[in-house]
Amino acid sequence: MHEMGLMASMVELLTESARHNQIQKINKVKLVVGKMSMALPDALQLAFDVYKAEGLFSSEAVLEIEERETMGRCRSCGRRFPVLDNCLFVCPDCQGIDVEVISGRELYIDHYEGEDGNADDD
Ligand SMILES: [Zn+2]
Secondary structure: OOHHHHHHHHHHHHHHHHHHOOEEEEEEEEEEEEOOOOOOHHHHHHHHHHHHOOOOEEEEEEEEEEEEOOEEEEOOOOOEEEOOOOOOOOOOOOOOOOEEEEEOOOEEEEEEEEEEOOOOOO
């Protein structure tokens, strides 16, 4: 399950960033995951649960995942269209096959929320 490795790298990034921002515990992490990224949201959730046991996260920490559809843009006519099947890159207008992927490969941390040392009733 390569999501485990992905999560390991993300936890590394988060640890680094949290330290930099003096954040003690992370409460929420939001990921953007494209349909073509080959990362399965369910597997990412499972991996997150494993890492949640570590000190970086609060016990109620949640992982939020925004899935992005695969979108293509036809280089011949400029039409943008959702690619329903990840293998079918054909323009619905001109049947062109010179299609650029403009969305769907994303895999990144959109943002995270955490607590710094000072309690805040927000
Ligand atoms: Zn086209």
